[in-house]
Amino acid sequence: MSLSILAAEALSGARPAVYWTDSPDAPRPAPSLHGSSRADLVIIGGGFSGLWASILAAERDPNRSVVLLEAEETGFGASSRNGGFVEASLTHGVANGLRHWPDEMRELLRLGDQNYDDLLAFVASNEIDARVEETGVLHVATEPWQIDELAEYHEILDRFGIPSEMLSADQVRAEVQSSTYVGGLRDPQGMAIVDPARLVWGLRQVAEARGVAVHDHSAVVGFERHRTDIGVHTAEGSVTARKVVVATNAYANPVKAMRRYIVPVYDYVLMTEPLSADQLLSIGWEGRQGLSDVTNQFHYYRLTHDNRILWGGYDAIYRYRSAIGPEYDQAGDTHHKLAEHFFTTFPQLEGLRFSHRWAGPIGTTTRFTATWGTSFDGNLAWVGGYTGLGVCASRFGAAVALDLVDGRDTELTNLSMVRKKPMPFPPEPFRYAGIQLTRRALAKADTKQGHRGPWLKLLDKFGVGFDS
Numbered sequence: 218m219s220l221s222i223l224a225a226e227a228l229s230g231a232r233p234a235v236y237w238t239d240s241p242d243a244p245r246p247a248p249s250l251h252g253s254s255r256a257d258l259v260i261i262g263g264g265f266s267g268l269w270a271s272i273l274a275a276e277r278d279p280n281r282s283v284v285l286l287e288a289e290e291t292g293f294g295a296s297s298r299n300g301g302f303v304e305a306s307l308t309h310g311v312a313n314g315l316r317h318w319p320d321e322m323r324e325l326l327r328l329g330d331q332n333y334d335d336l337l338a339f340v341a342s343n344e345i346d347a348r349v350e351e352t353g354v355l356h357v358a359t360e361p362w363q364i365d366e367l368a369e370y371h372e373i374l375d376r377f378g379i380p381s382e383m384l385s386a387d388q389v390r391a392e393v394q395s396s397t398y399v400g401g402l403r404d405p406q407g408m409a410i411v412d413p414a415r416l417v418w419g420l421r422q423v424a425e426a427r428g429v430a431v432h433d434h435s436a437v438v439g440f441e442r443h444r445t446d447i448g449v450h451t452a453e454g455s456v457t458a459r460k461v462v463v464a465t466n467a468y469a470n471p472v473k474a475m476r477r478y479i480v481p482v483y484d485y486v487l488m489t490e491p492l493s494a495d496q497l498l499s500i501g502w503e504g505r506q507g508l509s510d511v512t513n514q515f516h517y518y519r520l521t522h523d524n525r526i527l528w529g530g531y532d533a534i535y536r537y538r539s540a541i542g543p544e545y546d547q548a549g550d551t552h553h554k555l556a557e558h559f560f561t562t563f564p565q566l567e568g569l570r571f572s573h574r575w576a577g578p579i580g581t582t583t584r585f586t587a588t589w590g591t592s593f594d595g596n597l598a599w600v601g602g603y604t605g606l607g608v609c610a611s612r613f614g615a616a617v618a619l620d621l622v623d624g625r626d627t628e629l630t631n632l633s634m635v636r637k638k639p640m641p642f643p644p645e646p647f648r649y650a651g652i653q654l655t656r657r658a659l660a661k662a663d664t665k666q667g668h669r670g671p672w673l674k675l676l677d678k679f680g681v682g683f684d685s
């Protein structure tokens with residue numbers, strides 16, 4: 218059977234829905250905001266950043282009244298659509314961090330490890346059933362030139378005392394059976410896999426238990442400056458508060474300044490049915506590691522608690538004028554391409570079907586890491602732009618945003634990563650044209666043994682880029 222027919226058949230029954238939230242365990246939405254009220258702190262956006270900001274705020278000052286406003290349902294955005302890789306890195310990988318903040322790298326690694334440990338300890342102590350498995354990552358090379366890239370990465374990790382191990386083709390195939398693998402790198406620490414929706418639900422529960430008033434279906438449509446306060450308006454209500462944290466990430470609304478620095482990039486995902494015992498045996502994967510390949514257009518994949526395979530990545534699609542909407546959650550071509558790649562990697566799973574297909578907007582910056590800003594004389598702080606590594610980093614992002622809005626001078630607020638913003642994206646139509654040009658150049662580099670052409674070299678010179 219041709220690969221294309223195999224992919225089409227496997228996709229034919231897939232529900233156009235997010236697997237993680239397509240569950241009878243999903244909680245009821247929180248009541249929406251009606252009427253006018255007052256609070257000490259309003260948080261806008263109910264993803265990981267907003268939830269952590271609300272929990273940390275209540276932890277720092279239990280007497281502070283906190284209101285969290287979410288446009289749809291808590292976790293509606295990237296937070297419950299992602300791959301569930303919880304990685305300690307705050308900098309979208311050590312190599313990217315070194316490129317931007319060589320002098321701060323050790324501090325950023327330490328803070329990242331601390332944030333990761335604190336996150337996992339919090340999940341455990343609050344008995345959040347997020348199906349955490351500390352598996353580590355396996356980076357796999359599918360072309361010989363990628364082995365050099367892995368070796369370079371191995372050296373960088375070594376320099377910072379982070380354990381990792383180069384694997385030969387035989388060794389990596391002994392971990393996970395795919396004839397496409399020609400080598401790999403085992404990166405065993407600082408990485409867990411979780412069920413992201415269950416993490417969202419658990420965080421919401423803890424936040425509510427600590428007195429945070431969560432309101433779903435309460436999109437913020439605007440602000441109003443009062444003398445010392447900020448009026449935050451939704452369609453049916455308003456909250457007046459001294460302080461506001463905006464955690465809308467890729468949605469980059471309602472703060473205009475965010476839109477210059479953070480753009481939405483759609484990332485696509487497939488979920489298979491559970492594998493049978495024989496199918497599982499045919500691929501091995503006893504270590505259950507999170508996997509990713511090393512091309513610019515990379516795939517990431519992992520097992521779930523019931524032995525499905527989540528398979529995502531490759532295309533990262535930016536739409537003109539930073540458009541976001543449910544109409545982009547399905548993309549026939551991209552999902553089909555992903556399904557073909559799946560069966561190229563695991564031909565022994567022919568006959569396995571996909572149960573779900575979806576997408577979500579990743580908020581990215583030109584340096585692939587979070588960025589922060591303030592307005593209303595420092596009484597409003599915003600955060601976002603973690604690119605594809607925000608499940609863990611969003612907790613750190615929220616802590617920094619709280620420090621900023623509380624006017625605290627801390628180790629976090631003194632980091633260059635926090636003080637300096639990335640280069641902004643240009644306005645349209647240059648933004649769209651530039652991103653398309655970069656995507657094409659990245660795809661070309663993947664077919665030319667990683668060789669970066671003149672456009673990518675120019676971007677490298679300015680320390681900017683495009684990633685998912």
Ligand SMILES: Cc1cc2nc3c(=O)[nH]c(=O)nc-3n(C[C@H](O)[C@H](O)[C@H](O)COP(=O)(O)OP(=O)(O)OC[C@H]3O[C@@H](n4cnc5c(N)ncnc54)[C@H](O)[C@@H]3O)c2cc1C
Nearest residue numbers: 262264265266288294295296299300302437577606607608
């Ligand atoms: C397909 C996909 C796979 C990914 N895989 C991984 C991964 O495996 N590991 C990893 O670390 N990261 C991954 N990421 C990235 C990660 O999910 C995000 O970085 C992280 O969830 C960001 O959380 P957030 O709270 O900042 O943003 P979001 O989760 O996007 O939350 C923003 C919220 O704000 C709400 N909102 C927007 N506008 C308004 C408004 N006006 N008023 C009120 N609310 C508003 C939205 O509805 C949304 O719920 C992935 C992302 C995607 C899309």
